[in-house]
Structures are given as C-alpha cells and as structure tokens.
Amino acid sequence: MKVIAIAIILLTGGLLIYGVEDMPGWGDPDSPASSHVSPKYIKEALGKTATPNMVTAVLGDYRGYDTMGETAVIFTAGIGCILMLRKKRKGEGD
Amino acid sequence: MTIKRTVNMTKQSDDVIVKTLSRLLIPFMQIYALYVIAHGHYSPGGGFQGGVILGASLILLAITYGLDNALRMMSERLNTILCSLGVFIYAGIGLLCIMLGGNYLDYGALDKILHVDIAHARSLGILGIETGVGIAVMAVMASIFLDISTGGLPSTKERDQSD
Amino acid sequence: MLEYIISKYNFWVYVILLLIGLYAMVGKKNLVKKLIGMNIFQSAVILFYVSIGVKKGGATVPIFLGNAHAAHGHGHAIIDVASYINPLPHVLMLTAIVVSIATTGVALAVLILIFRRYKTLELDEIMKIRKETGV
Numbered sequence: 499m500k501v502i503a504i505a506i507i508l509l510t511g512g513l514l515i516y517g518v519e520d521m522p523g524w525g526d527p528d529s530p531a532s533s534h535v536s537p538k539y540i541k542e543a544l545g546k547t548a549t550p551n552m553v554t555a556v557l558g559d560y561r562g563y564d565t566m567g568e569t570a571v572i573f574t575a576g577i578g579c580i581l582m583l584r585k586k587r588k589g590e591g592d
Numbered sequence: 593m594t595i596k597r598t599v600n601m602t603k604q605s606d607d608v609i610v611k612t613l614s615r616l617l618i619p620f621m622q623i624y625a626l627y628v629i630a631h632g633h634y635s636p637g638g639g640f641q642g643g644v645i646l647g648a649s650l651i652l653l654a655i656t657y658g659l660d661n662a663l664r665m666m667s668e669r670l671n672t673i674l675c676s677l678g679v680f681i682y683a684g685i686g687l688l689c690i691m692l693g694g695n696y697l698d699y700g701a702l703d704k705i706l707h708v709d710i711a712h713a714r715s716l717g718i719l720g721i722e723t724g725v726g727i728a729v730m731a732v733m734a735s736i737f738l739d740i741s742t743g744g745l746p747s748t749k750e751r752d753q754s755d
Numbered sequence: 756m757l758e759y760i761i762s763k764y765n766f767w768v769y770v771i772l773l774l775i776g777l778y779a780m781v782g783k784k785n786l787v788k789k790l791i792g793m794n795i796f797q798s799a800v801i802l803f804y805v806s807i808g809v810k811k812g813g814a815t816v817p818i819f820l821g822n823a824h825a826a827h828g829h830g831h832a833i834i835d836v837a838s839y840i841n842p843l844p845h846v847l848m849l850t851a852i853v854v855s856i857a858t859t860g861v862a863l864a865v866l867i868l869i870f871r872r873y874k875t876l877e878l879d880e881i882m883k884i885r886k887e888t889g890v
Contacts, residue, residue: 547715554718558721559718562721565721566686570679583740
C-alpha cells in the first residue's frame with residue numbers, strides 16, 4: 499500500500515516538476531497571467547466602479563456571477579451540514 | 593458501545609480570565625468585522641473576510657460562555673434564515689438590476705433609484721452584495737460550528753435524553 | 756542545477772507542499788488524516804495562485820493609492836499597470852479559501868456520520884466491517 503502511494507507521489511511530482519520548466523519566472527511582469535485581462539481591470543476599475551480596491555471591484559462587479567456561485571456553494575455547504583447532522587425534534591414532522 | 597463525550601462545550605468555562613477577556617473582545621471583534629465589510633472598497637477587506645470575523649466572534653462566544661448562551665443570542669432558526677437571506681440579497685440585487693432595465697448583476701442600472709452617476713451606483717451595488725455575502729458567510733460559519741460541535745442536538749436537555 | 760531551482764523556487768515549494776498533501780490523501784488510512792491532507796493540498800494551490808500575481812519592480816497591493824475622488828474625475832489614463840500587482844489571482848483565491856472552509860465543514864459532518872455508523876475512522880477497519888456484515 500505504502501509502496502503504491504509513494505510511486506503515485508513520485509510520478510505526480512515528476513510530472514509537476516517537468517511542468518515547472520514552462521512556467522514564467524518569479525515576479526515576471528509580462529507573464530501570461532498578468533497580460534491578458536488583468537491590465538484592463540487595473541486601468542478601468544477605478545473609473546468604472548469608483549472603487550479604489552481593485553480586488554473588491556473585480557470580485558463584486560466584473561466577476562459578479564462567479565461570486566454569486568461561490569456564495570451559493572457556501573449556502574449549500576451550510577444546508578448540507580444541517581441536513582446531514584441535525585436530528586428531528588419530537589413532535590416535528592414524523 | 594456508547595460514545596463518551598470528553599469535551600463538554602455546553603457548559604460555561606470556569607476560568608475568570610477567559611470569560612472576562614472574551615466578554616471584552618467580542619464587541620470589538622464585531623465592530624471590526626462591520627468595519628471590514630463597510631470599508632472593503634478602500635482597504636483590504638470585504639464580505640467574505642468580515643463575515644468570517646463575525647462568525648468567529650459567535651464561535652468565541654460559544655466556546656467560552658457555552659452553547660446554550662450562544663444559541664440564546666443566535667438560534668438555529670435565525671441562523672438558517674440569515675444564511676438564506678444573504679444569498680437572497682445577492683440574487684435580489686441582481687434581479688433589481690433587470691427590473692431597472694440593465695443586465696443581471698449590472699449595477700450601473702441602479703442609478704435610476706440611487707440618483708448618483710453610474711460609477712458610484714456600481715460602487716453602492718458592490719457594497720450591497722458584500723453585505724449579503726457577509727451575512728451568508730457569518731450564518732454558515734456559525735451553523736457549521738454548532739452542528740459539528742453538538743452532533744446535531746443543540747440543547748443540553750435533548751442531548752441528555754439521547755445519551 | 757541549483758541555479759535552475761532558484762530561478763523558479765516558488766513553484767518547487769508548492770510542488771513539495773502539494774505532494775505532502777497528496778501523500779496524506781493516498782497513503783494514510785485514517786480518514787481525518789486524509790482530510791488534513793486535502794487541506795494541505797488546497798493550501799498549496801492557493802499559494803501557487805497568489806504567487807502568480809506577483810510583479811517585480813516596485814508593484815504594490817492592488818488598491819489605488821492617493822485621493823480616489825480627485826483621480827476619479829480625470830479618467831484612467833494616469834494609472835500605471837506595472838505599479839499594481841495582478842488582482843485576479845487574489846480574487847479567485849479569496850473565494851476559494853472560504854469555499855475550502857465550507858467543504859471542510861461538510862467533510863467533518865460526513866466523518867461524524869461515518870463514525871456514528873462504524874464506530875471507527877480507520878479505513879481498513881471500516882472495509883473489514885463492511886465485508887463481514889455485507890453492508
């Protein structure tokens with residue numbers, strides 16, 4: 499069992515280390531993640547939403563659907579905990 | 593085979609220092625959480641962070657003053673209502689934008705009822721949804737903690753009967 | 756070799772952290788240890804995303820500095836992209852952290868149900884009980 503686990507770890511680790519070679523360097527301002535939509539967010543967030551904190555502007559406005567989905571996920575987790583653990587009271591339901 | 597509960601969180605803590613400190617800390621924690629939510633436009637913060645701090649203050653209340661006292665302030669029913677209310681505020685603001693002639697969650701349409709320019713209407717729309725997120729996160733954190741720490745039977749009387 | 760590692764050392768650290776989490780998920784038999792492994796795994800992913808957003812050369816946190824009301828008037832031409840780090844990974848991870856707490860809560864609830872039924876959290880003992888009783 500332990501041998502299989504270590505084999506899986508080494509295989510995954512090897513693949514990931516192989517993939518590191520193609521990643522951009524530490525703090526590269528021209529990395530793909532920082533050059534696609536992010537400059538647009540930084541330039542336009544203040545003028546379009548009057549919100550100096552760009553994280554809040556992107557979270558609430560540009561990616562509002564995404565955040566609503568996350569809120570729904572948290573709500574579902576809370577309801578799931580209630581449904582799994584909470585027992586019925588005597589006199590409520592059957 | 594019966595499961596013995598070794599940690600009894602339903603009773604109050606006996607330690608004077610813990611109780612006094614948490615009594616002093618909890619109001620400041622809650623004020624700070626409201627500040628984090630309301631000031632999220634100008635400093636690091638927002639609904640998720642402020643909601644977690646609010647939930648942490650409720651959890652601190654539950655582990656120092658006992659679950660029964662915590663449930664008296666924040667009952668299960670109120671908790672469930674608040675966690676639905678948070679999502680409802682978020683989705684409701686989105687629907688309000690449709691009713692005012694915009695797209696879903698396009699807060700620019702809110703300028704018709706807020707009487708400010710479009711950029712500030714967007715800012716206020718973000719504040720509205722952050723409030724909803726904060727309420728939902730606070731209620732979910734508190735309800736997950738209460739459910740897991742009691743195993744689903746919140747009041748002491750019911751737990752004594754079931755054991 | 757050492758220079759090669761140092762040039763992208765952040766990714767190496769996250770790969771190691773991720774492998775620790777993966778080992779706990781695959782190799783350990785206790786279900787709580789598997790859950791802790793899942794949390795370490797999530798931490799590795801979160802740190803990886805946050806490190807993508809870093810920009811060298813004097814970039815600060817993605818909050819507009821200075822008088823917001825004065826700058827709001829004359830548009831967005833004065834904002835320099837290179838002086839703020841990438842806000843997008845921060846946004847994604849902000850929600851991911853809260854969601855990971857919520858999933859941990861659900862996982863703990865499932866573990867409580869498993870413990871109530873089998874009176875143990877060791878995976879091999881649970882499998883033995885399932886084989887004996889046929890449930």
